[in-house]
Amino acid sequence: MSSESLPIQTDRLPRLVLASASPRRRELMALFGMPFEVIPSRYEEPPPPQGPVDLASFVTELAIHKAREVAARQEAGCLVLGADTLVTLETGPYGVPLGKPTDSEDARRMLRLLSGHTHSVYTGVALIAALGGGAMAEPLAVAVQTRVRFRALTEEMITGYLATGEPFDKAGAYGAQGYAAPFIAGIEGDYFNVVGLPLCAVGQLLEQAGVVWWRWRTLTPPLIG
Numbered sequence: 001m002s003s004e005s006l007p008i009q010t011d012r013l014p015r016l017v018l019a020s021a022s023p024r025r026r027e028l029m030a031l032f033g034m035p036f037e038v039i040p041s042r043y044e045e046p047p048p049p050q051g052p053v054d055l056a057s058f059v060t061e062l063a064i065h066k067a068r069e070v071a072a073r074q075e076a077g078c079l080v081l082g083a084d085t086l087v088t089l090e091t092g093p094y095g096v097p098l099g100k101p102t103d104s105e106d107a108r109r110m111l112r113l114l115s116g117h118t119h120s121v122y123t124g125v126a127l128i129a130a131l132g133g134g135a136m137a138e139p140l141a142v143a144v145q146t147r148v149r150f151r152a153l154t155e156e157m158i159t160g161y162l163a164t165g166e167p168f169d170k171a172g173a174y175g176a177q178g179y180a181a182p183f184i185a186g187i188e189g190d191y192f193n194v195v196g197l198p199l200c201a202v203g204q205l206l207e208q209a210g211v212v213w214w215r216w217r218t219l220t221p222p223l224i225g
Helices: 023-032 055-071 104-114 155-163 191-195 199-208
Strands: 016-018 036-038 079-088 118-132 140-150 184-188
Touching: 016 023, 023 036, 023 191, 023 199, 055 079, 055 118, 055 140, 079 199, 104 155, 118 191, 118 199, 140 191, 140 199, 191 199
Parallel strands: 016 036, 016 079
Antiparallel strands: 079 118, 118 140, 140 184
16 A cells, blocks of 8 residues: 555654553654554454464454554544564464463473574564544555574573563563563564564554654653553
């Protein structure tokens, strides 16, 4: 979709909404230096697939669904950004997402699988313009893959990490920006993608939508919501 089909005026900053309750995505979005609002999506994610899927398509579709749910509730001209992140043991285009751990033993299982191996993190991002009255333009969307190499973990290290409580709300049972940072021996690709929002890709989507984001930077970007 071309920027001409979007109902925004490029001579002013449109209302921008992040359709995510993730504090990590809020912090990353703030690095653009633009004002934006946070309106978490009410879209209910399906259970993780049991078999291999096209990973890029899977996260992109989820990001689109999340953005659409919020865009349907906004006035014309509002831009809504949705995102979804998954972790998979595969490094190719197809694989089974690990999802978020259901309990401590599930988190331990995931960390054992990641220990000493390279895995992939995929994030899909989607930007949708609201047209008002529940209507919306076609989405601009992309998926980004980053490969992450873990050092070998001992059972004592895994137990100590579980005790922090950090793994339980995160895909793959770890947070690269948190206590699991010392587990990461190497990264190939966008680090911010592993945290949950590939900033370079988001910037490019904004530019495709006609938002020259660097013109609207403020010293202290407000977070609303």
